[in-house]
Amino acid sequence: MDEKGSGRRQKIMSIENVSIQRAFSGPILENISFDVKAGEFLSIVGASGAGKTSLLLAMAGLIQPVSGKIFLKNDEVTAPRVAIGLVYQSYALFPWRTALENVEFGLELQDVPRIKRRQMAIEALELVGLSEDKQKYPIELSGGMQQRVAIARELVNKPDVLLLDEVFSALDILTRRQTEEQILHIQKKLGITIVLVTHMVDQALALSDRAIVISGGAIKRIIQLEGKTPRSTDAPEFRKLLHSTEAMIKPLSKIEIFMKDMETVTTGR
Amino acid sequence: MALRRYQKILIGTFSIVFVLLVWQFLSFFQLVNPLVLPSPESIAESFVRMLSAGTLLTDIGTSTARIFIGFTIAFLLAVPLGLFSGRNEVLRNFLKPWVQLMQPIPGIAWVPFAFLLFGLSNNAAIFVISIAAFFPIFINVMNAVQRFDRDLINVARTLGASNFQVLTMVLLPGIFPDIITGSRVAVGFAWRAVVAAEMIGLPRGVGALLIEAKNTAQTDVVIASMVTLGVLMMLFDRVIFDALEKTVSRWKGAETEG
Amino acid sequence: MQKVIIAWLVLLAVSMIILFSPEPQADLRIGVIRTVDAAHPFVAQAQGFFKDEGLDVIVYSFGTSPPLAEAIASGEIDVAYISFPPAATWISKGTKMKIISGASRGGDIVCAMEKNAKGKIAVSKKGTMTENIYRGFVQDKLQFEPVYGIEPPDMPTALIVTKDVDAVLTWEPFASKIEDAGGVCIFDVGEEWEKEYGTKYQRNVLVATERVLFDPVLLDKILRVHNRTIDFLNGPGGDAAVAKAMGIAPLKKRRMEYNASLDWPSMVKLMETAKAGGYLKEVLSKEELIYGG
Numbered sequence: 001m002d003e004k005g006s007g008r009r010q011k012i013m014s015i016e017n018v019s020i021q022r023a024f025s026g027p028i029l030e031n032i033s034f035d036v037k038a039g040e041f042l043s044i045v046g047a048s049g050a051g052k053t054s055l056l057l058a059m060a061g062l063i064q065p066v067s068g069k070i071f072l073k074n075d076e077v078t079a080p081r082v083a084i085g086l087v088y089q090s091y092a093l094f095p096w097r098t099a100l101e102n103v104e105f106g107l108e109l110q111d112v113p114r115i116k117r118r119q120m121a122i123e124a125l126e127l128v129g130l131s132e133d134k135q136k137y138p139i140e141l142s143g144g145m146q147q148r149v150a151i152a153r154e155l156v157n158k159p160d161v162l163l164l165d166e167v168f169s170a171l172d173i174l175t176r177r178q179t180e181e182q183i184l185h186i187q188k189k190l191g192i193t194i195v196l197v198t199h200m201v202d203q204a205l206a207l208s209d210r211a212i213v214i215s216g217g218a219i220k221r222i223i224q225l226e227g228k229t230p231r232s233t234d235a236p237e238f239r240k241l242l243h244s245t246e247a248m249i250k251p252l253s254k255i256e257i258f259m260k261d262m263e264t265v266t267t268g269r
Numbered sequence: 270m271a272l273r274r275y276q277k278i279l280i281g282t283f284s285i286v287f288v289l290l291v292w293q294f295l296s297f298f299q300l301v302n303p304l305v306l307p308s309p310e311s312i313a314e315s316f317v318r319m320l321s322a323g324t325l326l327t328d329i330g331t332s333t334a335r336i337f338i339g340f341t342i343a344f345l346l347a348v349p350l351g352l353f354s355g356r357n358e359v360l361r362n363f364l365k366p367w368v369q370l371m372q373p374i375p376g377i378a379w380v381p382f383a384f385l386l387f388g389l390s391n392n393a394a395i396f397v398i399s400i401a402a403f404f405p406i407f408i409n410v411m412n413a414v415q416r417f418d419r420d421l422i423n424v425a426r427t428l429g430a431s432n433f434q435v436l437t438m439v440l441l442p443g444i445f446p447d448i449i450t451g452s453r454v455a456v457g458f459a460w461r462a463v464v465a466a467e468m469i470g471l472p473r474g475v476g477a478l479l480i481e482a483k484n485t486a487q488t489d490v491v492i493a494s495m496v497t498l499g500v501l502m503m504l505f506d507r508v509i510f511d512a513l514e515k516t517v518s519r520w521k522g523a524e525t526e527g
Numbered sequence: 528m529q530k531v532i533i534a535w536l537v538l539l540a541v542s543m544i545i546l547f548s549p550e551p552q553a554d555l556r557i558g559v560i561r562t563v564d565a566a567h568p569f570v571a572q573a574q575g576f577f578k579d580e581g582l583d584v585i586v587y588s589f590g591t592s593p594p595l596a597e598a599i600a601s602g603e604i605d606v607a608y609i610s611f612p613p614a615a616t617w618i619s620k621g622t623k624m625k626i627i628s629g630a631s632r633g634g635d636i637v638c639a640m641e642k643n644a645k646g647k648i649a650v651s652k653k654g655t656m657t658e659n660i661y662r663g664f665v666q667d668k669l670q671f672e673p674v675y676g677i678e679p680p681d682m683p684t685a686l687i688v689t690k691d692v693d694a695v696l697t698w699e700p701f702a703s704k705i706e707d708a709g710g711v712c713i714f715d716v717g718e719e720w721e722k723e724y725g726t727k728y729q730r731n732v733l734v735a736t737e738r739v740l741f742d743p744v745l746l747d748k749i750l751r752v753h754n755r756t757i758d759f760l761n762g763p764g765g766d767a768a769v770a771k772a773m774g775i776a777p778l779k780k781r782r783m784e785y786n787a788s789l790d791w792p793s794m795v796k797l798m799e800t801a802k803a804g805g806y807l808k809e810v811l812s813k814e815e816l817i818y819g820g
Contacts, residue, residue: 062423080426092420096442096520105438106428137520157428304683304708318774334542341539389594391546470594472587481588484680485561486704487774 009037012193013059013077013161018068020054027066028054030217036161041187041229042195043204046214047249052197053089055214056163059195060086072160082106085154089166091146093138099125099149100134106157124156125149127186144175148182155186164196168203180207184229201245205238206231213248220248307489316493324478329501332467332474335391336459339398343455346399347406348448352440354407355414368404376401376462380469394466394474401462402455409451413444446517453510460502475501553585555739555749558595558607561588561773563699564631564731564783565608569772570765571756580748592655599624599736606735606749610656611794612801614732618816619807624734625818627746628753632790633717633727634783635660637669638705639694640686642713645670646693649677649685654806656730657696660716663800664728665696669714686710699782700775715782720793727784728793740818753787760785789817 013036020029028051036042046052057063059070061080070077072084080086093102103121112120125131128148138146147167154162164183168176184207187194198204204211207230211223223245225231231238272280289309295301296308303311319325354361379397387393417440425439467476475498482490555577557568568586571577577584587604589595592613598604600622608630618624635657637648648671650661661673674692677685682695683704694713695705702712717727733753739746759765765785770777791813801807 060423060427062426080423080429082427082429084427086424086427088420088424090418090420092418092424094421094439094443096445096517105425108438109429109434139520153428302687302708304704305688315774330545334545337538337542338546341535389597470591481561484678485773485775486680486683486701490774 009039011035012038012073014071015055015059016069016071018055018058018065018070020051020058020063021066022051022054028217029214031068032214032219033068034212034219034222036193036195037210038193039191040193040209041184041207042193043208043211044195044197044214045201045204045211045245045249046199048199050214050249051217052199052214053165056086056165056195056197059161060084060163062086082110082157083160085157085159085162087147087150087154087162087164087167089169091138091150091167093146093149093153095138098135098137099130099141099145102138102149103153103156105153110157120156121152124152127155127189128152128182142175143170144179147171147179151183151186155190155192159192161193161195164194166198167196168198168200180230183207201249202233202242205242205245206233211245213245215249221245304486304488307492311489312492312496315487315489316496319478319490319493325497328473328475328478329497332463332476333501335394335463335474336398336456339395339463340402340452340456340459342395342399343402343459344406344452347403347451348410351407351410352414352436354411355417361411361415368408371400372404372408376458377465379462380466383466384470389470389472391471394463394471397462397466398459401458405454405458406448406451409447409454410444413447414440417443446514446521449510449513449517453506456505456510457502460498460505464498552583554581554583555585555745556603556605557584557586558598558604558609559586559588560592560595560609563769563773563775563778564634564785566760566769566772567608567630567733567753567756567785570760570768571752573768573772574756574759576752576755576759580752582748582752596622599734602736602738604736605739606733608731608733611729611732612656612659612797612806613654614734615794615798615801615811615816616654616806619809619811624736625740626732626789626816627735627739627818628733628750628787629729629789630731630733630753630757630785630787632730632784632786632793633715633720634698634730635665635696635716636698636702636712636782637665637694637696637714637716638686638702638710638712640710642711644693644713647672647674647691648694648696649674649682649692650696651678652676653804657698659797659800659804660728661696662804663796664720665714665716668719669694683708699778700773702782703776703778703780706779712782717783724792726790726793727786728797729790730783732789735818757785757787 015035016033018029018032019027020032021027032055044052044055054063058065059077061070061077061084064078072081077084094105097105100118100121103124104117107117107120122131122134125134128151130145130148130152133141133145138149141149150167151162151164168179171179180203183194186192196204196208205223205225209225209229211225213220213223223241233239233242292306293309296303296306296310316325350364354364376397379400380393383393383396387396421439421443422435425435430438463474464476464479467474468480471477475494479491479494479498482488482494559565559568561569568584572584572586587598589598592609595604595607595609596613596617599607599617606627607624614624614626648669650673651657652675657679658675666673671694677692677695679695679697679701682692682697683701685691686693686695686705687708687710695701696716697705706712720728735746735749739749760769766777766781794816795810798807798810802810
């Protein structure tokens with residue numbers, strides 16, 4: 001398995017020399033650069049607190065990097081846009097709207113006429129396997145179902161890129177496996193570009209075409225992966241890669257995070 | 270053992286009938302002072318008398334009209350102000366000392382001031398009602414906006430929502446339950462304020478009815494007026510607000526207060 | 528949501544109409560504090576006496592004197608039935624009104640739970656008619672310690688329920704209420720005054736503002752209705768009519784007099800008492816008080 005990008009696919013997003021700072025603490029990512037290729041499944045993997053979510057939010061246009069630029073198809077990303085879809089870890093479904101109405105939200109904003117809107121939303125829900133539950137409210141849906149609604153809500157707007165923030169973390173293992181397969185299925189069917197942020201290294205390696213490993217505020221490695229997804233996690237080669245990748249990502253202990261913050265305060269960097 | 274719905278209604282009805290019978294019995298045998306507690310019969314009679322004379326409906330109409338206008342004014346001021354204060358920390362802290370100072374003042378305490386400003390007019394009533402109703406709505410809206418899930422707003426932005434659309438399609442529907450709660454409390458305060466103003470000298474209205482009856486020693490009219498007031502307040506609260514809360518409870522789930 | 532907003536706007540419009548529709552234009556606006564000895568306008572209206580004179584009338588009831596005084600001063604009211612001492616005070620302060628007729632005499636009664644009651648007596652606050660009559664007449668005749676400030680509507684409770692006082696100086700219908708509850712009336716001020724001076728003292732008067740005084744035709748009509756009402760009140764159907772108009776049970780004993788003439792001697796004495804109490808600067812003359820001198 002190679003380490004650098006393959007170059008077969010076209011570049012759809014580029015992140016150039018981006019540094020991100022969290023409020024009231026020092027920089028969390030410094031000088032990150034990478035590309036997102038059209039149609040690929042890209043994972044960004046790292047320990048909790050490594051800055052992956054912040055990076056994703058910057059890619060979505062919700063926060064501004066302190067330096068560097070982010071481009072979607074040569075257009076600089078400075079504000080949120082429909083072409084970049086985002087699914088939060090909490091799913092962020094509108095509680096006062098049914099599953100169907102949630103999915104229709106983006107279409108309403110675009111003034112799509114009611115009947116067409118309904119139809120498109122129903123199709124999106126069918127795609128994620130939830131047509132039975134379209135009249136239910138989020139509170140009446142399980143975690144896995146909510147997640148699928150959230151994904152359908154993005155997909156219906158036909159975004160260029162779909163960003164997923166730890167969307168599997170809250171699920172039990174069985175539901176997780178199910179949804180992972182479903183997402184892969186959708187991706188292959190629609191050819192959509194997916195960027196998944198996760199702390200579960202095995203998941204990243206099993207699902208993605210490429211995995212970007214982040215640790216200590218920088219990209220440690222970009223792993224190019226081959227083979228049909230989802231990959232078998234038992235294969236010895238897989239396990240070897242898994243261990244070596246995990247070794248790259250030492251989660252920062254609380255003491256280390258504290259020391260890092262202190263460093264910033266005293267040195268101003 | 271859990272009671273069935275019809276059983277609850279039965280017990281409640283029995284309770285009312287039982288108390289009325291005992292009361293009528295006591296009055297009949299003059300075991301209670303008619304000055305202080307007239308018989309249910311005489312109260313019912315005065316009730317019918319007031320209704321047919323048309324005065325009861327006029328007074329109910331007047332009080333209700335005052336509440337309606339005052340509440341509307343409070344609502345139209347409190348919701349936007351609450352929205353801004355929830356989002357803007359500077360505004361919030363600017364308003365905070367005033368809110369903390371004025372909010373605990375009961376509506377009735379505003380009445381003399383209102384009379385000084387507006388005389389014994391409907392405007393005085395509306396003024397008092399507006400102030401009494403303003404704070405619960407404002408505070409509820411402000412707090413709801415402050416603790417609103419930012420993710421919902423961000424998601425809406427990524428789906429292409431403008432600021433206006435975030436306001437109308439996300440924030441307002443999201444805080445609707447809090448608006449209802451605040452409004453419910455506000456209406457309760459409004460009733461107390463308007464009855465107080467009417468008792469202190471404002472012409473017409475249920476409070477004025479109460480005071481006039483007292484001044485002519487018509488205890489039965491006093492009690493009939495009190496019952497009317499109680500029924501009115503209950504109607505406002507139950508019919509209007511319970512219905513509103515029902516529309517909300519389906520999506521809010523078990524989180525709602527009992 | 529659209530439906531809710533429309534319904535709201537409709538209700539708002541209705542409320543505005545209820546509250547702010549212009550006052551119906553009436554020929555005559557009468558102010559009165561709603562008591563038995565000022566039952567005249569209510570009875571007159573119920574009997575259609577105003578209609579017979581072609582007068583469209585609105586009767587405004589007040590609970591206390593100050594708002595009534597304000598309404599007179601601001602011209603919102605054309606005539607009013609009020610007790611004499613406040614009338615004299617307002618005229619002396621410059622309110623542009625004059626007394627055009629008497630309305631009632633007597634009517635204050637001392638009630639207690641037993642015939643030989645001793646101790647405290649409740650008297651309404653300083654400046655009122657009853658306080659005047661107490662200080663000027665009752666005080667010397669009965670040995671009680673006055674407690675000021677309890678209003679007559681609250682007196683039955685103070686006497687019977689809380690027993691804060693041993694006697695009260697009050698008027699109808701409260702005196703009857705006290706009797707109903709087992710009390711007695713131990714001193715009828717009107718009767719006692721009559722024993723001493725030959726007539727009952729002047730209590731309520733009918734006053735009129737300039738608008739009426741400068742309109743002789745209107746003034747005539749008002750006085751005609753007023754006199755007719757008094758005759759009616761003193762006739763066989765009077766008590767029942769009063770009870771119906773006031774919404775109370777018919778009084779067993781009428782302890783006051785409906786009378787259109789003015790008893791000047793008692794008026795003078797009342798003014799002297801008011802002056803002694805500090806509410807009236809000078810005893811006023813007939814010219815100053817009464818229309819037509």
